Amino acid sequence: MKLGFIGCGNMGTAMIGGILKKGTLKKEDIIVSHLTEAGAERSRKLLGVAVTLDNREVVKSASVIVLAVKPQFYEEVIGQVKEFFTPEHLIIGIAPGKTMSWLEEQCGQPLRIARFMPNTPAKVGEGMTGMCVNERMSDEDIRIVKELADSFGRTEIVPERLMDAVVAVSGSSPAFVFMFIEAMADAAVAQGMPRKQAYSFAAQAVLGSARLVLETGLHPGELKDMVCSPAGTTIEGVRVLEKAGMRSAVFEALTSCAEKGKRM
Ligand SMILES: NC(=O)c1ccc[n+]([C@@H]2O[C@H](COP(=O)([O-])OP(=O)(O)OC[C@H]3O[C@@H](n4cnc5c(N)ncnc54)[C@H](OP(=O)(O)O)[C@@H]3O)[C@@H](O)[C@H]2O)c1
Known part of the structure:
Protein backbone atom coordinates (compact mmCIF):
# COMPACT_ATOMS: atom_id res chain seq x y z
CA MET A 1 0.00 0.00 0.00
CA PRO A 159 -20.40 7.56 14.56
CA GLU A 160 -19.77 10.68 12.47
CA ARG A 161 -22.15 12.74 14.64
CA LEU A 162 -19.60 12.43 17.49
CA MET A 163 -16.67 13.83 15.49
CA ASP A 164 -17.29 17.38 16.78
CA ALA A 165 -17.10 16.07 20.34
CA VAL A 166 -13.83 14.35 19.41
CA VAL A 167 -12.49 17.63 18.00
CA ALA A 168 -13.00 19.16 21.45
CA VAL A 169 -12.14 16.34 23.85
CA SER A 170 -8.97 15.06 22.19
CA GLY A 171 -8.20 17.06 19.00
CA SER A 172 -7.95 20.49 20.65
CA SER A 173 -7.62 19.56 24.32
CA PRO A 174 -3.84 18.99 24.23
CA ALA A 175 -3.52 22.79 23.87
CA PHE A 176 -5.48 23.25 27.11
CA VAL A 177 -3.41 20.61 28.87
CA PHE A 178 -0.24 22.41 27.79
CA MET A 179 -1.67 25.65 29.22
CA PHE A 180 -2.38 23.78 32.47
CA ILE A 181 1.18 22.38 32.57
CA GLU A 182 2.62 25.82 31.86
CA ALA A 183 0.55 27.39 34.63
CA MET A 184 1.52 24.69 37.14
CA ALA A 185 5.18 25.13 36.24
CA ASP A 186 4.90 28.92 36.64
CA ALA A 187 3.59 28.38 40.15
CA ALA A 188 6.47 26.02 40.96
CA VAL A 189 8.94 28.57 39.56
CA ALA A 190 7.34 31.18 41.81
CA GLN A 191 8.13 28.85 44.73
CA GLY A 192 11.78 28.76 43.62
CA MET A 193 11.96 25.67 41.41
CA PRO A 194 14.13 25.94 38.26
CA ARG A 195 11.91 26.22 35.18
CA LYS A 196 13.09 23.10 33.36
CA GLN A 197 12.58 21.00 36.45
CA ALA A 198 9.15 22.58 36.96
CA TYR A 199 8.04 21.43 33.47
CA SER A 200 9.17 17.87 34.22
CA PHE A 201 7.29 17.78 37.52
CA ALA A 202 4.13 19.25 36.03
CA ALA A 203 4.16 17.13 32.86
CA GLN A 204 4.90 13.86 34.67
CA ALA A 205 2.07 14.63 37.14
CA VAL A 206 -0.33 15.01 34.19
CA LEU A 207 0.99 11.89 32.46
CA GLY A 208 0.77 9.80 35.62
CA SER A 209 -2.73 11.06 36.42
CA ALA A 210 -3.93 10.24 32.91
CA ARG A 211 -2.49 6.74 33.18
CA LEU A 212 -4.25 6.27 36.54
CA VAL A 213 -7.59 7.10 34.90
CA LEU A 214 -6.95 4.78 31.95
CA GLU A 215 -5.37 1.89 33.81
CA THR A 216 -7.46 1.69 37.00
CA GLY A 217 -10.81 2.49 35.38
CA LEU A 218 -11.65 4.41 38.58
CA HIS A 219 -13.90 7.47 38.39
CA PRO A 220 -11.80 10.67 38.11
CA GLY A 221 -13.68 12.05 41.13
CA GLU A 222 -12.66 9.04 43.22
CA LEU A 223 -9.02 9.50 42.15
CA LYS A 224 -9.26 13.19 43.07
CA ASP A 225 -10.67 12.29 46.51
CA MET A 226 -7.74 9.93 47.08
CA VAL A 227 -5.35 12.92 46.82
CA CYS A 228 -7.40 15.14 49.13
CA SER A 229 -6.47 14.30 52.73
CA PRO A 230 -8.81 15.87 55.31
CA ALA A 231 -7.57 19.35 56.23
CA GLY A 232 -4.67 18.82 53.84
CA THR A 233 -3.00 20.93 51.17
CA THR A 234 -4.81 19.53 48.11
CA ILE A 235 -8.35 20.30 49.25
CA GLU A 236 -7.24 23.93 49.68
CA GLY A 237 -6.24 23.98 46.01
CA VAL A 238 -9.52 22.30 45.03
CA ARG A 239 -11.42 25.09 46.84
CA VAL A 240 -9.53 27.76 44.89
CA LEU A 241 -10.07 26.03 41.53
CA GLU A 242 -13.79 25.56 42.21
CA LYS A 243 -14.10 29.24 43.19
CA ALA A 244 -12.31 30.25 39.97
CA GLY A 245 -14.79 28.18 37.98
CA MET A 246 -12.26 25.76 36.56
CA ARG A 247 -14.74 23.01 35.67
CA SER A 248 -17.12 25.46 34.08
CA ALA A 249 -14.30 27.11 32.10
CA VAL A 250 -13.20 23.72 30.74
CA PHE A 251 -16.80 22.75 29.95
CA GLU A 252 -17.40 26.03 28.09
CA ALA A 253 -14.07 25.85 26.23
CA LEU A 254 -14.74 22.36 24.89
CA THR A 255 -18.33 23.24 23.99
CA SER A 256 -17.02 26.25 22.02
CA CYS A 257 -14.53 24.02 20.21
CA ALA A 258 -17.21 21.52 19.22
CA GLU A 259 -19.59 24.29 18.09
CA LYS A 260 -16.84 25.92 16.02
CA GLY A 261 -16.03 22.53 14.48
CA LYS A 262 -19.68 22.16 13.40
CA ARG A 263 -19.51 25.51 11.60
CA MET A 264 -16.30 24.73 9.65
N1 LIG B 1 -2.77 20.52 14.70
C1 LIG B 1 -3.61 19.73 15.37
O1 LIG B 1 -3.52 19.53 16.57
C2 LIG B 1 -4.71 19.02 14.62
C3 LIG B 1 -5.49 18.05 15.28
C4 LIG B 1 -6.47 17.38 14.56
C5 LIG B 1 -6.70 17.70 13.23
N2 LIG B 1 -5.95 18.66 12.63
C6 LIG B 1 -6.22 18.97 11.23
O2 LIG B 1 -5.09 18.63 10.47
C7 LIG B 1 -5.04 19.48 9.32
C8 LIG B 1 -3.64 20.04 9.20
O3 LIG B 1 -3.37 20.83 10.34
P1 LIG B 1 -1.88 21.19 10.77
O4 LIG B 1 -1.95 21.68 12.16
O5 LIG B 1 -0.96 20.05 10.42
O6 LIG B 1 -1.59 22.42 9.77
P2 LIG B 1 -0.20 23.05 9.35
O7 LIG B 1 0.86 22.70 10.34
O8 LIG B 1 -0.45 24.47 9.02
O9 LIG B 1 0.18 22.27 7.99
C9 LIG B 1 -0.53 22.46 6.80
C10 LIG B 1 0.27 21.82 5.68
O10 LIG B 1 -0.48 22.02 4.47
C11 LIG B 1 0.42 22.42 3.46
N3 LIG B 1 -0.33 23.13 2.44
C12 LIG B 1 -1.01 24.28 2.54
N4 LIG B 1 -1.62 24.59 1.36
C13 LIG B 1 -1.31 23.58 0.53
C14 LIG B 1 -1.61 23.30 -0.82
N5 LIG B 1 -2.36 24.12 -1.57
N6 LIG B 1 -1.11 22.16 -1.35
C15 LIG B 1 -0.36 21.32 -0.63
N7 LIG B 1 -0.03 21.53 0.65
C16 LIG B 1 -0.50 22.65 1.21
C17 LIG B 1 1.47 23.24 4.14
O11 LIG B 1 2.61 23.24 3.30
P3 LIG B 1 3.97 24.01 3.68
O12 LIG B 1 4.61 23.12 4.70
O13 LIG B 1 4.72 24.04 2.41
O14 LIG B 1 3.57 25.36 4.20
C18 LIG B 1 1.64 22.46 5.43
O15 LIG B 1 2.56 21.40 5.25
C19 LIG B 1 -6.10 20.55 9.49
O16 LIG B 1 -7.22 20.26 8.70
C20 LIG B 1 -6.42 20.47 10.96
O17 LIG B 1 -7.72 20.87 11.26
C21 LIG B 1 -4.94 19.31 13.28
Whole structure:
Protein backbone atom coordinates (compact mmCIF):
# COMPACT_ATOMS: atom_id res chain seq x y z
CA MET A 1 0.00 0.00 0.00
CA LYS A 2 1.21 3.51 -0.83
CA LEU A 3 0.23 6.34 1.46
CA GLY A 4 0.03 9.96 0.32
CA PHE A 5 -0.39 13.13 2.35
CA ILE A 6 -1.60 16.31 0.70
CA GLY A 7 -0.01 18.81 3.05
CA CYS A 8 2.35 17.75 5.80
CA GLY A 9 2.57 20.24 8.66
CA ASN A 10 2.19 19.60 12.38
CA MET A 11 -0.41 16.89 12.12
CA GLY A 12 0.91 15.15 9.00
CA THR A 13 4.41 15.03 10.48
CA ALA A 14 3.09 13.62 13.76
CA MET A 15 1.04 10.93 11.99
CA ILE A 16 3.82 9.88 9.60
CA GLY A 17 6.36 9.94 12.45
CA GLY A 18 4.21 7.39 14.31
CA ILE A 19 3.63 5.23 11.22
CA LEU A 20 7.37 5.04 10.50
CA LYS A 21 8.34 4.47 14.13
CA LYS A 22 5.88 1.60 14.49
CA GLY A 23 7.05 0.15 11.15
CA THR A 24 3.51 0.02 9.71
CA LEU A 25 4.93 1.43 6.46
CA LYS A 26 8.41 2.23 5.20
CA LYS A 27 9.67 5.65 4.04
CA GLU A 28 9.55 4.42 0.43
CA ASP A 29 5.79 3.77 0.79
CA ILE A 30 4.96 7.39 1.67
CA ILE A 31 4.75 10.54 -0.43
CA VAL A 32 3.78 14.00 0.82
CA SER A 33 3.07 17.30 -0.90
CA HIS A 34 3.80 20.84 0.24
CA LEU A 35 2.90 24.32 -0.80
CA THR A 36 6.39 25.69 -0.24
CA GLU A 37 9.92 24.51 -0.89
CA ALA A 38 10.73 25.26 2.76
CA GLY A 39 7.99 22.85 3.89
CA ALA A 40 9.18 20.23 1.40
CA GLU A 41 12.74 20.51 2.71
CA ARG A 42 11.46 20.08 6.28
CA SER A 43 9.69 16.82 5.39
CA ARG A 44 12.72 15.53 3.48
CA LYS A 45 14.92 16.14 6.52
CA LEU A 46 12.51 15.15 9.28
CA LEU A 47 10.77 12.18 7.68
CA GLY A 48 12.90 11.15 4.72
CA VAL A 49 9.81 10.36 2.62
CA ALA A 50 9.23 11.26 -1.04
CA VAL A 51 8.22 14.90 -1.38
CA THR A 52 6.55 16.89 -4.15
CA LEU A 53 5.10 20.35 -4.68
CA ASP A 54 2.47 18.86 -7.00
CA ASN A 55 -0.61 17.54 -5.18
CA ARG A 56 -1.62 15.54 -8.26
CA GLU A 57 1.59 13.57 -7.98
CA VAL A 58 0.44 12.31 -4.55
CA VAL A 59 -2.88 11.08 -5.91
CA LYS A 60 -1.25 9.47 -8.94
CA SER A 61 1.28 7.53 -6.89
CA ALA A 62 -0.60 6.58 -3.70
CA SER A 63 -3.81 4.65 -3.06
CA VAL A 64 -4.57 5.94 0.47
CA ILE A 65 -4.73 9.73 0.53
CA VAL A 66 -4.78 11.84 3.68
CA LEU A 67 -5.99 15.42 3.24
CA ALA A 68 -3.74 17.14 5.77
CA VAL A 69 -4.11 20.81 4.83
CA LYS A 70 -5.99 23.36 6.92
CA PRO A 71 -9.79 23.12 6.56
CA GLN A 72 -10.01 26.34 4.52
CA PHE A 73 -7.80 24.82 1.80
CA TYR A 74 -9.75 21.55 1.43
CA GLU A 75 -11.92 22.79 -1.41
CA GLU A 76 -8.94 24.16 -3.33
CA VAL A 77 -6.75 21.05 -3.08
CA ILE A 78 -9.61 18.63 -3.79
CA GLY A 79 -10.41 20.74 -6.87
CA GLN A 80 -6.81 20.30 -8.06
CA VAL A 81 -6.70 16.52 -7.70
CA LYS A 82 -10.23 15.17 -8.04
CA GLU A 83 -9.92 14.17 -11.69
CA PHE A 84 -7.18 11.72 -10.65
CA PHE A 85 -9.26 9.95 -7.99
CA THR A 86 -10.30 6.40 -8.95
CA PRO A 87 -12.46 3.80 -7.18
CA GLU A 88 -9.15 2.25 -5.99
CA HIS A 89 -8.47 5.30 -3.83
CA LEU A 90 -9.25 5.51 -0.16
CA ILE A 91 -9.60 9.07 1.10
CA ILE A 92 -9.01 10.18 4.70
CA GLY A 93 -10.09 13.65 5.83
CA ILE A 94 -8.67 15.01 9.10
CA ALA A 95 -10.30 18.45 9.25
CA PRO A 96 -13.06 19.44 11.65
CA GLY A 97 -16.43 20.00 10.06
CA LYS A 98 -15.54 18.43 6.70
CA THR A 99 -18.10 15.61 6.72
CA MET A 100 -17.79 12.48 4.61
CA SER A 101 -20.76 13.49 2.47
CA TRP A 102 -19.21 16.94 1.92
CA LEU A 103 -15.89 15.31 0.97
CA GLU A 104 -17.62 12.94 -1.46
CA GLU A 105 -19.53 15.80 -3.01
CA GLN A 106 -16.32 17.82 -3.47
CA CYS A 107 -14.58 14.80 -5.00
CA GLY A 108 -17.47 14.49 -7.45
CA GLN A 109 -17.73 10.71 -7.40
CA PRO A 110 -18.62 7.85 -5.05
CA LEU A 111 -15.50 7.07 -3.03
CA ARG A 112 -14.40 5.14 0.02
CA ILE A 113 -13.95 7.81 2.65
CA ALA A 114 -12.85 7.87 6.28
CA ARG A 115 -12.41 10.72 8.71
CA PHE A 116 -9.75 10.79 11.40
CA MET A 117 -9.64 13.32 14.19
CA PRO A 118 -6.11 12.79 15.53
CA ASN A 119 -4.09 14.93 17.92
CA THR A 120 -0.47 16.08 18.18
CA PRO A 121 0.55 13.56 20.89
CA ALA A 122 0.58 11.21 17.87
CA LYS A 123 4.11 12.52 17.48
CA VAL A 124 5.23 10.42 20.46
CA GLY A 125 2.93 7.49 19.75
CA GLU A 126 0.36 8.63 22.34
CA GLY A 127 -2.26 10.05 20.00
CA MET A 128 -6.00 9.66 20.45
CA THR A 129 -7.83 9.34 17.16
CA GLY A 130 -11.57 9.33 16.62
CA MET A 131 -12.36 7.65 13.32
CA CYS A 132 -15.49 7.21 11.24
CA VAL A 133 -16.02 5.61 7.83
CA ASN A 134 -18.58 5.81 5.08
CA GLU A 135 -20.76 2.92 3.92
CA ARG A 136 -18.50 2.17 0.94
CA MET A 137 -15.62 1.11 3.19
CA SER A 138 -15.25 -2.68 3.40
CA ASP A 139 -14.12 -4.45 6.58
CA GLU A 140 -10.68 -4.79 4.99
CA ASP A 141 -10.58 -1.02 4.22
CA ILE A 142 -11.49 -0.29 7.84
CA ARG A 143 -8.78 -2.64 9.05
CA ILE A 144 -6.19 -0.89 6.85
CA VAL A 145 -7.03 2.66 7.95
CA LYS A 146 -7.42 1.70 11.61
CA GLU A 147 -4.00 0.09 11.53
CA LEU A 148 -2.61 3.40 10.29
CA ALA A 149 -4.25 5.33 13.13
CA ASP A 150 -3.22 2.69 15.69
CA SER A 151 0.42 3.33 14.68
CA PHE A 152 0.39 6.68 16.43
CA GLY A 153 -1.73 5.95 19.50
CA ARG A 154 -5.20 4.76 20.43
CA THR A 155 -8.07 4.74 17.97
CA GLU A 156 -11.81 4.52 18.50
CA ILE A 157 -14.37 4.16 15.75
CA VAL A 158 -17.27 6.54 16.44
CA PRO A 159 -20.40 7.56 14.56
CA GLU A 160 -19.77 10.68 12.47
CA ARG A 161 -22.15 12.74 14.64
CA LEU A 162 -19.60 12.43 17.49
CA MET A 163 -16.67 13.83 15.49
CA ASP A 164 -17.29 17.38 16.78
CA ALA A 165 -17.10 16.07 20.34
CA VAL A 166 -13.83 14.35 19.41
CA VAL A 167 -12.49 17.63 18.00
CA ALA A 168 -13.00 19.16 21.45
CA VAL A 169 -12.14 16.34 23.85
CA SER A 170 -8.97 15.06 22.19
CA GLY A 171 -8.20 17.06 19.00
CA SER A 172 -7.95 20.49 20.65
CA SER A 173 -7.62 19.56 24.32
CA PRO A 174 -3.84 18.99 24.23
CA ALA A 175 -3.52 22.79 23.87
CA PHE A 176 -5.48 23.25 27.11
CA VAL A 177 -3.41 20.61 28.87
CA PHE A 178 -0.24 22.41 27.79
CA MET A 179 -1.67 25.65 29.22
CA PHE A 180 -2.38 23.78 32.47
CA ILE A 181 1.18 22.38 32.57
CA GLU A 182 2.62 25.82 31.86
CA ALA A 183 0.55 27.39 34.63
CA MET A 184 1.52 24.69 37.14
CA ALA A 185 5.18 25.13 36.24
CA ASP A 186 4.90 28.92 36.64
CA ALA A 187 3.59 28.38 40.15
CA ALA A 188 6.47 26.02 40.96
CA VAL A 189 8.94 28.57 39.56
CA ALA A 190 7.34 31.18 41.81
CA GLN A 191 8.13 28.85 44.73
CA GLY A 192 11.78 28.76 43.62
CA MET A 193 11.96 25.67 41.41
CA PRO A 194 14.13 25.94 38.26
CA ARG A 195 11.91 26.22 35.18
CA LYS A 196 13.09 23.10 33.36
CA GLN A 197 12.58 21.00 36.45
CA ALA A 198 9.15 22.58 36.96
CA TYR A 199 8.04 21.43 33.47
CA SER A 200 9.17 17.87 34.22
CA PHE A 201 7.29 17.78 37.52
CA ALA A 202 4.13 19.25 36.03
CA ALA A 203 4.16 17.13 32.86
CA GLN A 204 4.90 13.86 34.67
CA ALA A 205 2.07 14.63 37.14
CA VAL A 206 -0.33 15.01 34.19
CA LEU A 207 0.99 11.89 32.46
CA GLY A 208 0.77 9.80 35.62
CA SER A 209 -2.73 11.06 36.42
CA ALA A 210 -3.93 10.24 32.91
CA ARG A 211 -2.49 6.74 33.18
CA LEU A 212 -4.25 6.27 36.54
CA VAL A 213 -7.59 7.10 34.90
CA LEU A 214 -6.95 4.78 31.95
CA GLU A 215 -5.37 1.89 33.81
CA THR A 216 -7.46 1.69 37.00
CA GLY A 217 -10.81 2.49 35.38
CA LEU A 218 -11.65 4.41 38.58
CA HIS A 219 -13.90 7.47 38.39
CA PRO A 220 -11.80 10.67 38.11
CA GLY A 221 -13.68 12.05 41.13
CA GLU A 222 -12.66 9.04 43.22
CA LEU A 223 -9.02 9.50 42.15
CA LYS A 224 -9.26 13.19 43.07
CA ASP A 225 -10.67 12.29 46.51
CA MET A 226 -7.74 9.93 47.08
CA VAL A 227 -5.35 12.92 46.82
CA CYS A 228 -7.40 15.14 49.13
CA SER A 229 -6.47 14.30 52.73
CA PRO A 230 -8.81 15.87 55.31
CA ALA A 231 -7.57 19.35 56.23
CA GLY A 232 -4.67 18.82 53.84
CA THR A 233 -3.00 20.93 51.17
CA THR A 234 -4.81 19.53 48.11
CA ILE A 235 -8.35 20.30 49.25
CA GLU A 236 -7.24 23.93 49.68
CA GLY A 237 -6.24 23.98 46.01
CA VAL A 238 -9.52 22.30 45.03
CA ARG A 239 -11.42 25.09 46.84
CA VAL A 240 -9.53 27.76 44.89
CA LEU A 241 -10.07 26.03 41.53
CA GLU A 242 -13.79 25.56 42.21
CA LYS A 243 -14.10 29.24 43.19
CA ALA A 244 -12.31 30.25 39.97
CA GLY A 245 -14.79 28.18 37.98
CA MET A 246 -12.26 25.76 36.56
CA ARG A 247 -14.74 23.01 35.67
CA SER A 248 -17.12 25.46 34.08
CA ALA A 249 -14.30 27.11 32.10
CA VAL A 250 -13.20 23.72 30.74
CA PHE A 251 -16.80 22.75 29.95
CA GLU A 252 -17.40 26.03 28.09
CA ALA A 253 -14.07 25.85 26.23
CA LEU A 254 -14.74 22.36 24.89
CA THR A 255 -18.33 23.24 23.99
CA SER A 256 -17.02 26.25 22.02
CA CYS A 257 -14.53 24.02 20.21
CA ALA A 258 -17.21 21.52 19.22
CA GLU A 259 -19.59 24.29 18.09
CA LYS A 260 -16.84 25.92 16.02
CA GLY A 261 -16.03 22.53 14.48
CA LYS A 262 -19.68 22.16 13.40
CA ARG A 263 -19.51 25.51 11.60
CA MET A 264 -16.30 24.73 9.65
N1 LIG B 1 -2.77 20.52 14.70
C1 LIG B 1 -3.61 19.73 15.37
O1 LIG B 1 -3.52 19.53 16.57
C2 LIG B 1 -4.71 19.02 14.62
C3 LIG B 1 -5.49 18.05 15.28
C4 LIG B 1 -6.47 17.38 14.56
C5 LIG B 1 -6.70 17.70 13.23
N2 LIG B 1 -5.95 18.66 12.63
C6 LIG B 1 -6.22 18.97 11.23
O2 LIG B 1 -5.09 18.63 10.47
C7 LIG B 1 -5.04 19.48 9.32
C8 LIG B 1 -3.64 20.04 9.20
O3 LIG B 1 -3.37 20.83 10.34
P1 LIG B 1 -1.88 21.19 10.77
O4 LIG B 1 -1.95 21.68 12.16
O5 LIG B 1 -0.96 20.05 10.42
O6 LIG B 1 -1.59 22.42 9.77
P2 LIG B 1 -0.20 23.05 9.35
O7 LIG B 1 0.86 22.70 10.34
O8 LIG B 1 -0.45 24.47 9.02
O9 LIG B 1 0.18 22.27 7.99
C9 LIG B 1 -0.53 22.46 6.80
C10 LIG B 1 0.27 21.82 5.68
O10 LIG B 1 -0.48 22.02 4.47
C11 LIG B 1 0.42 22.42 3.46
N3 LIG B 1 -0.33 23.13 2.44
C12 LIG B 1 -1.01 24.28 2.54
N4 LIG B 1 -1.62 24.59 1.36
C13 LIG B 1 -1.31 23.58 0.53
C14 LIG B 1 -1.61 23.30 -0.82
N5 LIG B 1 -2.36 24.12 -1.57
N6 LIG B 1 -1.11 22.16 -1.35
C15 LIG B 1 -0.36 21.32 -0.63
N7 LIG B 1 -0.03 21.53 0.65
C16 LIG B 1 -0.50 22.65 1.21
C17 LIG B 1 1.47 23.24 4.14
O11 LIG B 1 2.61 23.24 3.30
P3 LIG B 1 3.97 24.01 3.68
O12 LIG B 1 4.61 23.12 4.70
O13 LIG B 1 4.72 24.04 2.41
O14 LIG B 1 3.57 25.36 4.20
C18 LIG B 1 1.64 22.46 5.43
O15 LIG B 1 2.56 21.40 5.25
C19 LIG B 1 -6.10 20.55 9.49
O16 LIG B 1 -7.22 20.26 8.70
C20 LIG B 1 -6.42 20.47 10.96
O17 LIG B 1 -7.72 20.87 11.26
C21 LIG B 1 -4.94 19.31 13.28
